[in-house]
Amino acid sequence: MTTATTPERTLTLREIGPAGRGTRPDEVVIAVSPAFAGHFTKTIVDVPHAEVLRQVLAGIEEQGVTARVIQVFDTADLAAISHGGAKLSGSGIAVGILSRGTTMIHQKDLPRLSNLELFPQSPLLDPAVFRMIGSNAAQYAKGESPQPVPTRNDQMARPRWQAKAALLHLKEFECIQAGRPAVEVEPVFGRVGSRRLG
Amino acid sequence: MTTVDPGRSPARLVVGVDIGNSTTEACLASIGPDGSITYLATDLTRTTGVKGTPDNTAGALTAVRGALERAGRRVGEVHTVLLNEATPVISGLAMETITETIITESTMIGHNPATPGGEGLGVGTTVPVGALPEQAPGQPVVCVVPAGADFDDVAAAVNAAVRRGVDVVAAVLAGDDAVLVTNRLDRPIPVVDEVAAVERVPLGMLAAVEVAAPGRTIRTLSNSYGLATVFELDPAQTRQVSPVARALTGNRSAVVVRTPTGDVTDRRIPVGELVLRGAGKTLRVDVDAGAEAIMDTVARVQPLDDAHGEPGTHVGGMLAQVRDTMADVMDVAGQPDVPVSEIAIRDVLAVDTFVPAEVRGGLAGEVALENAVALAAMVRTSRSRMQLVADLVSEQLGAAAEIGGVEGEMAVGGALTTPGVDRPVAVLDLGGGSTDAALLTREGECTAVHVAGAGELVTKLIDSELALDDRETAESVKRFPLAKVESFFHVRHEDGTVQFSDQPLPPHVFARVVVLTPDGPAPVPTWHGLDHVRRVRREAKRRVFVVNALRALRQVAPGANLRALDFVVLLGGSALDFEIPDLIADALAPHGVVCGTGNVLGTEGPRNAVASGLVRAHAAVLAEGARCPAS
Numbered sequence: 001m002t003t004a005t006t007p008e009r010t011l012t013l014r015e016i017g018p019a020g021r022g023t024r025p026d027e028v029v030i031a032v033s034p035a036f037a038g039h040f041t042k043t044i045v046d047v048p049h050a051e052v053l054r055q056v057l058a059g060i061e062e063q064g065v066t067a068r069v070i071q072v073f074d075t076a077d078l079a080a081i082s083h084g085g086a087k088l089s090g091s092g093i094a095v096g097i098l099s100r101g102t103t104m105i106h107q108k109d110l111p112r113l114s115n116l117e118l119f120p121q122s123p124l125l126d127p128a129v130f131r132m133i134g135s136n137a138a139q140y141a142k143g144e145s146p147q148p149v150p151t152r153n154d155q156m157a158r159p160r161w162q163a164k165a166a167l168l169h170l171k172e173f174e175c176i177q178a179g180r181p182a183v184e185v186e187p188v189f190g191r192v193g194s195r196r197l198g
Numbered sequence: 199m200t201t202v203d204p205g206r207s208p209a210r211l212v213v214g215v216d217i218g219n220s221t222t223e224a225c226l227a228s229i230g231p232d233g234s235i236t237y238l239a240t241d242l243t244r245t246t247g248v249k250g251t252p253d254n255t256a257g258a259l260t261a262v263r264g265a266l267e268r269a270g271r272r273v274g275e276v277h278t279v280l281l282n283e284a285t286p287v288i289s290g291l292a293m294e295t296i297t298e299t300i301i302t303e304s305t306m307i308g309h310n311p312a313t314p315g316g317e318g319l320g321v322g323t324t325v326p327v328g329a330l331p332e333q334a335p336g337q338p339v340v341c342v343v344p345a346g347a348d349f350d351d352v353a354a355a356v357n358a359a360v361r362r363g364v365d366v367v368a369a370v371l372a373g374d375d376a377v378l379v380t381n382r383l384d385r386p387i388p389v390v391d392e393v394a395a396v397e398r399v400p401l402g403m404l405a406a407v408e409v410a411a412p413g414r415t416i417r418t419l420s421n422s423y424g425l426a427t428v429f430e431l432d433p434a435q436t437r438q439v440s441p442v443a444r445a446l447t448g449n450r451s452a453v454v455v456r457t458p459t460g461d462v463t464d465r466r467i468p469v470g471e472l473v474l475r476g477a478g479k480t481l482r483v484d485v486d487a488g489a490e491a492i493m494d495t496v497a498r499v500q501p502l503d504d505a506h507g508e509p510g511t512h513v514g515g516m517l518a519q520v521r522d523t524m525a526d527v528m529d530v531a532g533q534p535d536v537p538v539s540e541i542a543i544r545d546v547l548a549v550d551t552f553v554p555a556e557v558r559g560g561l562a563g564e565v566a567l568e569n570a571v572a573l574a575a576m577v578r579t580s581r582s583r584m585q586l587v588a589d590l591v592s593e594q595l596g597a598a599a600e601i602g603g604v605e606g607e608m609a610v611g612g613a614l615t616t617p618g619v620d621r622p623v624a625v626l627d628l629g630g631g632s633t634d635a636a637l638l639t640r641e642g643e644c645t646a647v648h649v650a651g652a653g654e655l656v657t658k659l660i661d662s663e664l665a666l667d668d669r670e671t672a673e674s675v676k677r678f679p680l681a682k683v684e685s686f687f688h689v690r691h692e693d694g695t696v697q698f699s700d701q702p703l704p705p706h707v708f709a710r711v712v713v714l715t716p717d718g719p720a721p722v723p724t725w726h727g728l729d730h731v732r733r734v735r736r737e738a739k740r741r742v743f744v745v746n747a748l749r750a751l752r753q754v755a756p757g758a759n760l761r762a763l764d765f766v767v768l769l770g771g772s773a774l775d776f777e778i779p780d781l782i783a784d785a786l787a788p789h790g791v792v793c794g795t796g797n798v799l800g801t802e803g804p805r806n807a808v809a810s811g812l813v814r815a816h817a818a819v820l821a822e823g824a825r826c827p828a829s
Contacts, residue, residue, distance in 0.1 A: 058349060062313050062377045109686035109702055116705050135374070143684065145710045145725065 008192040011037045011050035013185035019070040020184070022090030027066045028137045029094040030056055031085030031182070034073045035175040036099045043101030044122045044164060047130075053187050055127045056095055059134020065091075065141050067134075069187055073180040076172045079113050082106035084182065091141035095133060100168040101125045105137050116140060117148050123161045124152040209236075210277040210820075213262050214602070214812030217254045217282060217587070219630045220245055220771060224261035225799075225809035226269050233821025235813060237799055239268035240806050255590040262595065276597040280812040281588050282605050291658055292516035292573050293551070296486040299445065299566040300463050301559035306442050307370070307393055307453035309562035314451035315380030315389035319408045319418050320368030321428055324401050324455065327369075330355050335363030340405045344396060345372035353382030360385055368407035370453055372396040390451045395561040404429065405455040412450075419454050420446040429456050445566070469571075470511020474546070476502040485513045485548075485571055492548035492571070493745075500753070505543040505575065513573075517543065520575045545576040547651035547749075549741050554665045572659060576632055576650035602812040606636035606646025611814045612807030613767040614638075616796045623765045624754060625796070625807070626747055626782070628772035630654050633743065635750035637763070647753045651742050653772045659738035664724050664731060675722060675735055678713045679776060682728045689719065692732050736777065743778050744785045751786075760789040767796040773804035 013036070022029065030053065037049040053069070060067045070088065072081045082096025082104040092108035093116075101122035104115050117136065119125055132149040139146040214225040222245045226238045241264030247253020258281070266273060322338030327347065333339060341359075343352050352375070356366050361384075369379065369389045376391035388409035393399070406428045408416045418424035422443040426436040441463060446452045469485045472492060476499035483495040496502065507514035521541050549572045557564040584601050592599035602608060606627075613625045621642075627634040630653045636646035653676070661672035681689040686702040689712070703719065711728045712719035722731060748760070756762045766786060768779050773795045783793045796804045 058375075058378050061381065062374055064313065064377060107686065107705070107708065110705055111702070114705055116708055131374070140709055143709055145721075147723075147725070 009048060009050040009054065010190040010192060011041075011048070011053060012188045012190070013037050013069070013071055014188050015071075015183050016186050017184055019088055019182040021088050022068060024066060024090040026064075026141060027068055027090040028060050028134075028141050029085040029089035030060075030067055030069045031081045031088075031094055031096045032069065032071050033076055033078075033081055033096075033098045033172055034071070034177065035076075035172045036071065036097065037187075039171065039175050040099040040168070043099070043125065044161060044168060045101065045125075047101065047125070047127060049099070050189055051127050052097060052101065052130050054189060055130035056097070056134035056137075057187070059131040059136075060138040063135055063138035063142065065138035069185050070182050071185050072182045073175075073177040074182075076169065076176055078102055078104050079106075079115070082115065083108070083110070083112040086110075088182075089141075093137050093141045095137045098122070099172050100165060103130070103133055105133065105140065107140070119149070119151060121152065121154065121157045122165065123157050124154055211238075211271060211275045212278045212280060212813055212816055213265060213276060214280045214809035214816070215258050215261060215282070215591075216605075216608075216806070216808035216812070217245055217249055217258060217584075218771075218808075219249050221805075222246075222254070222257040222261045223806045223809045224258075224265040225806055225813055226262075226265040226271070227810075227813045227817075229813070229817045229820055231820075233817045235817045237810070237813075238271070239265045240799075240802055240809070241265040241268065242805060250584060250587075252586045252590060254587050255594070258587065258591055259594055262591075273595055273597075276595055278816070279588075279591050279595060279597055279599040280602045280816050281584055281591070281599060282608060282808050282812060283584060283601055283603065291655055292519055292575075293553075293570055293658065293662060294469050294485065294512045294516055294573075295553050295555065295568050295570045296467055296469055296488075297569045298465050298467055298555070299557045299568065300465060301557055301561075301564075302459070302463075305455055305457055306445065307390060307399075307561050307564070308446045308449050309392070309560065309564040310449045311374070311376065311390065311392040311451065311562075313374070313377050314391060314409045315376030315378075316383075316386045317409050317411050318388050319406065319428075320388050321404070321406045322365070322367045324370075324399060324403050324405045326401060327352060327355055330359040330364065330366070333359060333364045336365065338365045338367045340407055341366050341369040342396060342399050342401065343369060343371045343373075343375075345394075347371075347373070349373075349375040349378040350382065353379050356387075357382075357384050368405075370396060370399060370405075370407065388451070390453050393453075393562040398561055399453075400455055400457050403455050403457055405453060407451075407453050409451040415448055415450055416446065416452055419443065419452045420449065425454065428454075468511070470508040470513040472513055472517075472546070473506040473508065474499045474502060475504050475506075476500060488569075489548040489550040489571055492546070496546055496548075502544055502546070503542060505546050516573060517575065520573075521577075524577045541577050543575045544578050545648065545650040547574040547649065547655070547742070547746060548572070549574075549651070549655065549659065549745075551659050551663060551741075553662050570662070572655065572662075574651035574655045576648060600816075603815055604644075604646060605808055606634055607638075607644040608808045608811035608815060609634070609769055610636050610638040610644060611811030612798050612809070613769060613796050613811075615799045615810060615814070616767055617800050619765050619767055619796075622763070623767060624751060624763050625767045625769055626750065626773075627770040627807075628652060628743060628747075628768060628775075628778065629770045630772075633746040633750055634770075635747075635754050637754040639756075645754050647750055649746050649750045649753070651746050656738045656742050659741070660735055663734045663738070664722075664726065666723065668723075671720075671722065674713045674715055674720060675731065676738075677775065678715050680711060680722070680728050680732055680735075681714055681719065682711055683707045683709060683719065689714075690728075692728060736781070739775075739778050740781055743772065744781050747782045748785060760786070760791060763789075763791050766791050766793040768794065769796045769798075769804045769807045771804075 085094030086106040086108040103119045105117040136146040209228040216223045243260045246257035322340045325339045327343045371391040376389040422440045507517040552567040553570045555568045588599040624637045680692045688698045710721040752758045779795045786793045
């Protein structure tokens with residue numbers, strides 16, 4: 001698994017228009033929260049958003065499925081973001097991601113508060129997990145039966161990270177722009193420095 | 199004058215109770231003084247404890263009371279309770295792998311990743327990706343990428359090398375990046391990925407990488423002469439690499455590295471000899487010869503007196519384990535233990551199977567389907583403790599309790615109540631541990647046999663062949679039809695029909711192969727498609743039940759001729775299965791036999807045969823007594 005974090009990669013989300021409903025049955029929508037790659041640039045455990053999105057996109061591409069990225073502005077609720085993305089997805093499958101890293105795979109026919117796979121403990125999500133999430137979402141879109149991504153569990157995550165998670169959520173909440181519709185964005189990856197391959 | 203006092207009780211209330219391995223069945227009837235039977239009610243409950251032990255009493259009482267309640271009778275009215283003489287057999291199972299695949303010197307990678315990249319064949323020298331910048335142009339190279347490398351960097355490094363004139367013809371990756379890397383290359387090459395132990399790939403050696411188009415399999419590396427062409431081998435060397443070619447057959451991608459002594463071997467594990475004694479001879483057969491050879495030998499020593507495994511070998515261990523389990527089952531508190539040496543194995547069923555096992559020396563966790571033999575063994579016991587159960591039942595109900603005839607004969611009696619059946623009739627009781635056959639001739643003579651292997655063995659085969667490692671799941675795969683959940687609102691059944699539902703299905707079954715249990719769809723944790731699971735299920739049933747049905751019927755049929763049988767009635771829990779009766783009927787059809795699932799009393803299906811047979815036999819005895827009274 002390619003897990004090298006490359007902190008020199010940067011991400012900007014270039015707006016290309018309002019988010020519409022997709023028609024290709026082989027697409028997965030990635031729906032990101034209002035402050036993703038904007039107010040925030042990394043998750044609760046400092047995984048750069050550039051790496052998060054790159055790995056989810058890579059997981060989808062490796063399966064031969066296409067991806068479309070949208071940004072949601074009027075809510076910071078993961079279920080609403082993911083389900084909204086799924087309803088716009090040509091395959092009905094979407095991955096929703098919050099700025100702090102919490103992630104969910106959703107399907108359009110499911111009730112909003114249900115999901116296909118949920119990764120609730122944001123401090124335990126590293127680039128390798130994001131790759132597997134992208135890969136699984138793409139396999140669902142193809143009608144395959146992937147093994148669910150193994151969810152890690154850490155009893156100490158709650159006491160250790162709850163305060164920070166709450167603050168990050170408040171910040172994200174402040175970035176909500178009520179009534180602003182979701183937009184389709186093009187992820188633009190940049191590189192600050194260059195690195196020789198070892 | 200008569201044995202029945204007509205003034206007080208013109209009709210007796212009797213209950214037949216059949217205690218089986220998994221269910222206890224009761225049949226309530228009233229018998230007139232002339233032996234005429236009026237069936238009143240039946241009931242069925244789970245057997246409590248191991249069949250033939252005093253623990254059965256609770257289940258027997260539950261079944262009796264259940265039947266009484268349905269008929270609206272009181273416990274005090276019961277005259278006699280009739281219990282079956284438990285089938286004096288118990289059975290055990292064991293399984294042993296008989297082949298293994300070993301790769302030496304990391305010669306081959308044939309693990310079939312889900313998403314290889316590119317297409318075609320590339321032959322070159324193995325070079326680590328880090329050494330590409332120093333590589334001189336000209337020579338064809340196969341690039342080896344360690345774990346942790348980023349796909350963008352790898353693609354950039356390969357593109358840079360190709361621009362300098364280095365002929366990169368293929369790549370082997372540790373991560374799941376093949377499509378990502380291929381998509382970023384200026385010149386596409388075949389890429390094999392997910393090679394976990396990529397650091398063990400020999401460097402500086404000639405290697406060939408082949409990837410086939412989606413939906414196709416490789417053609418060159420799975421062909422011995424293709425390998426000979428690629429590596430310029432002489433005939434002796436070609437003979438040596440033929441196992442490599444065979445191991446790669448059916449793959450979509452593969453890597454073969456040529457090393458001085460690298461090899462792939464398909465080794466037979468010596469598991470020992472099975473020693474079979476019977477019919478005045480002692481025959482030995484190698485277990486790794488496979489099920490067919492074992493069953494041929496078993497057929498030659500019928501009736502079997504005992505079977506042993508060669509001490510110190512796997513098969514010795516297998517049979518010793520079976521014997522130990524049976525000694526435990528037969529142990530009675532307060533009585534001396536049954537010596538293990540006194541337990542004689544009276545029948546053996548061998549079944550060829552395969553077990554997915556990780557290849558030794560593999561670089562990518564390759565799994566090969568290794569051959570295995572499963573053995574079901576059956577032991578006769580002399581220590582049935584039904585009398586104890588009968589005493590306890592009698593005490594609790596305040597009625598007489600008798601132990602009726604042999605189970606096989608009783609089952610035939612019950613089967614005769616199926617509409618459309620006449621003598622001579624053979625019954626096949628498809629149970630959990632053993633398959634029993636009994637024949638009733640036109641003259642009323644009854645013969646019965648028990649052969650090892652039934653429902654439990656099917657469950658075990660399904661469990662190991664699908665690598666489920668979960669007996670409960672395997673059991674439900676055996677018992678219920680399959681379907682594929684194609685969306686939240688429709689499933690496709692195994693016969694291809696689509697069924698829609700109004701309510702969305704639960705998320706955990708989405709896109710999965712499921713078994714349609716009465717409690718709703720349950721996912722089968724396997725990456726195999728529905729067709730594969732279905733084939734494994736049907737094959738397991740065929741190899742156990744069809745083989746055993748023919749084997750058991752030949753033993754009871756006059757002159758071992760199946761054509762001499764007219765009616766075959768299927769009974770027992772496994773006769774309720776949705777496809778086993780059809781599989782057996784298909785196998786018997788060429789012999790001109792009428793075969794079908796029994797319908798005891800015209801209402802009970804294949805259930806309750808023994809319980810109602812007990813009532814019939816009892817009535818016949820009463821009628822006999824009425825006709826010719828003891829003076």
